[in-house]
Amino acid sequence: xxxNDLKIGQCAIIDTIxxxxxxxxxxxxxxxxxxxxxxxxxAAPLGDPVIINLRGFNLALRKKDAKNIKVREx
Amino acid sequence: MITxxxxxxxxxxxxxxxxxxxxxxxxxxxxxxxxxxxKEGYMGKGIRIVDLPGIYALDTYSNEEKVSKQFLTxxxxxxxxxxxxASNLERNLYLTLxxxxxxxxxxxxxxxxxxxxxxxxxxxxxxxxxxxxxTAIPISASKRIGIDKVKELISEGAFFKTSSENGFHLSGxxxxxxxxxxxxxxxxxxxxxxxxxxxxKIDKIVLNKYLAYPIFFLILFIIFGFTFSWVGQPLxxxxxxxxxxxxxxxxxxxxxxxxPWFKSLIVDGVxxxxxxxxxxFPVIITLFLGISFLEDCGYMARAAFIMDRIMRKMGLSGKAxxxxxxxxxxxxxxxxxxxxxxxxxxxxLAALLVPLMSxxxxxxxxxxxxxxxxxxxxxxxxxxLYILGIITAFxxxxxxxxxxxxxxxxPLIIELPEYKLxxxxxxxxxxxxxxxxxxxxxxxxxxxxxxxxxFLSSFNLSGLTDINTSFLSIIGRFISxxxxxxxxxxxQASVALLTGFAAKEVVVGTLGVLYGGNLKNxxxxxxxxxxxxxxxxxxxxxxxxxxxxxxxxxxxxKKMMAISITYQVVLAWVMSFLFYHIGSFISGLV
Numbered sequence: 098x099x100x101n102d103l104k105i106g107q108c109a110i111i112d113t114i115x116x117x118x119x120x121x122x123x124x125x126x127x128x129x130x131x132x133x134x135x136x137x138x139x140a141a142p143l144g145d146p147v148i149i150n151l152r153g154f155n156l157a158l159r160k161k162d163a164k165n166i167k168v169r170e171x
Numbered sequence: 172m173i174t175x176x177x178x179x180x181x182x183x184x185x186x187x188x189x190x191x192x193x194x195x196x197x198x199x200x201x202x203x204x205x206x207x208x209x210k211e212g213y214m215g216k217g218i219r220i221v222d223l224p225g226i227y228a229l230d231t232y233s234n235e236e237k238v239s240k241q242f243l244t245x246x247x248x249x250x251x252x253x254x255x256x257a258s259n260l261e262r263n264l265y266l267t268l269x270x271x272x273x274x275x276x277x278x279x280x281x282x283x284x285x286x287x288x289x290x291x292x293x294x295x296x297x298x299x300x301x302x303x304x305x306t307a308i309p310i311s312a313s314k315r316i317g318i319d320k321v322k323e324l325i326s327e328g329a330f331f332k333t334s335s336e337n338g339f340h341l342s343g344x345x346x347x348x349x350x351x352x353x354x355x356x357x358x359x360x361x362x363x364x365x366x367x368x369x370x371x372k373i374d375k376i377v378l379n380k381y382l383a384y385p386i387f388f389l390i391l392f393i394i395f396g397f398t399f400s401w402v403g404q405p406l407x408x409x410x411x412x413x414x415x416x417x418x419x420x421x422x423x424x425x426x427x428x429x430x431p432w433f434k435s436l437i438v439d440g441v442x443x444x445x446x447x448x449x450x451x452f453p454v455i456i457t458l459f460l461g462i463s464f465l466e467d468c469g470y471m472a473r474a475a476f477i478m479d480r481i482m483r484k485m486g487l488s489g490k491a492x493x494x495x496x497x498x499x500x501x502x503x504x505x506x507x508x509x510x511x512x513x514x515x516x517x518x519x520l521a522a523l524l525v526p527l528m529s530x531x532x533x534x535x536x537x538x539x540x541x542x543x544x545x546x547x548x549x550x551x552x553x554x555x556l557y558i559l560g561i562i563t564a565f566x567x568x569x570x571x572x573x574x575x576x577x578x579x580x581x582p583l584i585i586e587l588p589e590y591k592l593x594x595x596x597x598x599x600x601x602x603x604x605x606x607x608x609x610x611x612x613x614x615x616x617x618x619x620x621x622x623x624x625x626f627l628s629s630f631n632l633s634g635l636t637d638i639n640t641s642f643l644s645i646i647g648r649f650i651s652x653x654x655x656x657x658x659x660x661x662x663q664a665s666v667a668l669l670t671g672f673a674a675k676e677v678v679v680g681t682l683g684v685l686y687g688g689n690l691k692n693x694x695x696x697x698x699x700x701x702x703x704x705x706x707x708x709x710x711x712x713x714x715x716x717x718x719x720x721x722x723x724x725x726x727x728x729k730k731m732m733a734i735s736i737t738y739q740v741v742l743a744w745v746m747s748f749l750f751y752h753i754g755s756f757i758s759g760l761v
Contacts, residue, residue, distance in 0.1 A: 115347050120582045125344035126228035127584070133348075139374075142383045143480040146583060155587040156634045157476045157481075161581045170341050 100149060103137040109168035111135055116165030117143045128152045129166060174247055175217045175325055178239060178389055179254035180263050180271065181225035182469075182588035184282045184312040187597055188254055189222045191318045192325075199604055202238045205515060209238075218325060221248070224515060227262070229269045233581075234515055243273045250325070257281040257294060257309070257591075260359065264351045267303065268341060277305040282320060284309040286589075291362045298358040313594055345717055351682040369602050370589045374473070383477045384600065390470070391496055394461035394631045399500040399531065403457030407450045414446040426456045432635040439629065444621035447674060448614045451718060452606060459605045462599060465493075466511060467593035472585050472748040475513075477585060486572025488513060488583055489522040495564070498528030499557075502719040503613075505542065506726060507605065514581040520571055522727055523735055529557050529562040532675040536710050543694050545701040546723045552704070558709050559746075563712065567742065575734075608725075610616035616721035643669055658702025668709070674716050701754030705747040713743035 107130055111133045114121045126152060129135075138148040138155060146159045149166075177192075179185045189197070193212025202209045210222035223242060224235035241696030242248065242518030251270055255263035260281075268279055277297070281287075287294060300307040308324065341347045349468045377386055397403065427735055465471045470489065478488030490512050498505035505525040512518045515575045537553055545552045628643040629635060638644060654660055654668075663685035671678040679690075698706065714720070714736050724732040 098510075101720060108493055122365075123228070123233075123582070123584055125267060125661055127229050128344075130345040130348050136398065139378060141378070141477050141480060142380045143477075145480050146476060148378075148476070152259075154259050154262060155471070157583065157585040159479065159583050162584075165420040 098168060098170075100135065100137055100147070100158075100162050100166045100168055101160050105137055105139055108134055110169055111170050112167045114115045114166055116162070118133060120162055120165060124166065127156065134171075135166070135168065147154070172217055172219060173249045173328070175214075175250045175252050176242060176248035176275075177222045177237075177252045177254065178266070179221055179280075180227050180256065180266060182586060183225070183256045183263065185225055185600075186254075186255050187319070187594050188282070188310075188321070188598055189310040190594075190597055191218065191312060191315070192220055192322065195600070197604075205234045205238065207235055207238055207515075208238065209511065214322065214506065220252070220520065226266065228266060231599060240255060242273065242557045248273075248275055248276060252278045252280060252325070253305070254282055254322070256283050258283050258286045258292075260288065261348075261351055262665075263346055263631060264303075264343075265709070267305070268347050268350070271304070272631045276304075277323070278324060279303065279305040279307040280308045281307055281369070281568075282312050284316070285314055293362070295358045295360075297385045299354070301358065302354045303311070305718070313591070315376040317412075357723075362738055366588070367638060370469075373590050374587070377470070377473055378477065387474055387477060388475075390465070392464070393588050394458070395496070395500065396456040397461055398454055398504075399453070401456040404500075406453035406457075407447070409444060409452065411450045414449075418442060418493070419539050430740045432501060432629075435625075435629055435635065440622045440625040444494045447621050447718075448610070448617045451501070452610065453616075454501055455504050455507065455609050456565060456602055458500075459506070459602045462493065462497075462508055462511065463598050463601045463713070464593055467589045467591075467597060469590040471511070472587050475583075475585055476513075476587065481565040485524070485568030486520055486576070487524075487568065488517050488574045488581075489716040491517055492524055494521050495528055498525040498586065501530050501532070502526045503609075506719065506722045507609070510726065515574045519727060519731060520568065520576060522723055522731065523571060523738070524564045524568055526719055526739060527567065527712065528673070529560045531712055532716065536671075536678045537707055539682075539690060540694070540698075540707055543618055543691050544698065544700045560711055563746070564604070567738070609722075612725045613718065613721040615716050616724070620717040620721070621628060621673055622623075624670060628670060638666070638681070644685075645649060649676075653744075654709075657747040659698060661697050664697070668713065669712065672714060672717060674718070675710060678710060687690065699755075701751055701758055704754050705751035708750045709743045709747040711743075712739060714739050717722050725734065 100109070111129060111131055113131065114124055114129060133151060138150045138152040140147045146157045147163055149156050149158060149163065177185060177189055189210065189212065192214050197210055197212030200209045200211070201207065207224055212220050212222070214220055221242065223239040225237050226233070226239055227234050229240045243251070251269050251273070255267065255269055267277070267279060273357055281294065281296065294309070296307040296309055306324065308317060308320055310321060312318065341350060397565070419442060421432065422442060423438055426437060465474070474493065475488060475490035477489065478492040482489050482491050491509070494505045494508045494512070497508055505528065506522045507523065509518045509521040512521060537556055541549050541552050547654050629648070630636045630643050631641050643666055644662065647669060649664040650664040651662040653658055655664060663682065666685060667681040668677045670681040683690055685695065720732055720736060723735050
C-alpha cells in the first residue's frame, strides 16, 4: 500500500519509494528512507495534494507522487 | 579577499542572516543562464558573502542545486556558512553532510535556538562540532542573538582551525540519515513534552475544508486593496497628477520662449517619459510589501498547497495563482512576482500568461467602447472580456505546457514551514530592492521607449507636426490593412493601437486626438458593435505595454520577450478575427 491509502492522522513505516529518479532522489534527500515513520497529516480542501509529516516537518505532495511512497502499517 | 558561501535549507532564516551580515551592502543579480536570483554582499572590506539558493540537497537535479554545486566545485568558496534550523536538525544536517565532501571549512550556524530552548531541548554545540568536524555556533537571527559571534568568527578566520578532512563519504541517503540519528542521539537532549504547536493550530483553521478558500480570497482581497485601492494606486495617481498638473505647466511656463520642438521634447517626451516610469513605483513597492509578508510568515506555501489542484490544469503549480491575480491590477508587478515561484518552468510559463489577465490600464478603453456600443449590457460585456482573458490563459497555458516545456513537469514538493512573524527589516530591504531594481533596469527602457513614441507621434520628415501627419500616422496607414479582416480598418485605430504600446490607456487619448470631436458621437461612424468588440478583444490580448515587455526582458531575457510579443500579437489577431465574424453573424441574425 502507499501513503494515499492511509487515513488522515494514520502513521506507517516507509518501505520503498518507486517512481522516477528525480522524485525518489528528492524524497530520499528529505529523509524519506526505508524504515522511517510517516504520518498522513491532512489533505487539501479539494482532496489533493496531501500533507505528510516525517522527521518533524510537514511536506505537501501531489497524490500522483505520493502514491510512489510504499508503506507498511505500524 | 575571503569568499564565504552562505548555504542552507529554505525557511532557515538564511535571508535574515545574510541581511544581518551584509546590511545594505548587497547586490542582486542572476546566475548565468538561469532565472535564479544571485545575491552577493560584503561584510567589511575583505569578506565577500555569496547567498546561494535555499536547497535541501546538492544532487537532486534542480537548477538551484546545480548552481550551488557548481559554485562550490569551482573552488570559489574559502568557507561555507551553513545555516540550519536547530529545531529540525535531522533533515537540515543532511545538506551539511553533503557539504562536508567539498573539503571546505564549514561554520555551522544553528538558528532558531530560542525555539529550541522553549521546547525544552538542549543541544551540545561542542559535541556537535566535534562529531561533524565543523565550527558550530548557536544563534537566534530574528532576535539578533549570536550574529556578532558569527561575524567575529568569519573576520578572524578562526574556522580554518577546525579539521576539514573528509571522513564523511556516505554511500547513500539511508546511511547518511542513520549517521545523523547517531550524532543527534549524542548531542541533543530533550526534556520537554510534545505539545500542539501554534502552527498546527493555525493550520487547522487556514487549511480547513470550508474556510481555506474564503480565507485565501480575503487575504488576496486585502493585498489587492492595499496595492490598487488604498495605498499603492492612490500614491501613483498622486504622483501622476503632481507631474501632469504641477511640473508640466511649470516647465511649460519656464520654456515659453524656447523653440516649440524643444519644449515638446522636454514636456511631452522627457517629463512624460519619467512620469510613466515613476507612476509604477508605489504600486510595485506596496504589492511587494504584501507578497514578501505572505512569503516570510509562511502562508504562501499554504496558498500554493490549496490552489495546486486548480492551477495544475494549466501546467502551473499552486503558487502561480498569485502573479496571475496581481496581473488584473498591473502586469508589471505580476511578472516581477513570478520570481517567487519554485521551478523555472513555472516562472516562465506564468510570466507569459500574466499579460492575458486584463489589467487596470485596459479598463478605460473598454469603458469607452462599451458605453457607446453596448449601453444595455455594459456589465455583461465588460465581464465577458475579463472571462475571455482567463479562459484564453487556460488554453494558452495548456498549449505552452505541452509545446514549450515538454517533460518539464516537476513533482510538487513544498515544505510547509512553521508560521512566524516576518522580520520588519527583511521586509523593508526586500521591498526596497525590488523597487530599486525596477527603477534601474526597467526605468531606462520604459523611459526611452516613451521618448521614441513621442518622437514618432510628433515629427515627420519636415519636422515638428501633429499626430495626424506624423511618422506614426504613416506607419498606421501602412499597417491598417492588416486589421481589415478584424473589422477596424481605419488608420486612426491602427495608430491608437501603436501608441497603446506605450500604455494601454493611451489608446483612448489617441483616438480622441485622431478622430477629433466627441468620441461618443464619432465612434459609431468608424465601428459597428461587432468590430468594436473585436477591437476590445484585440486590446485585451495584443502586445503588453512597454513596461511589461521591459519587465519580461529584464527577468527572463530577450528570447522570452520575443516569444511573449509574438504569441500575443498572433493570438490577438486570431481571436479578434473569430469574434468579429461570430459577432457579425449574430448581429446579422438579429
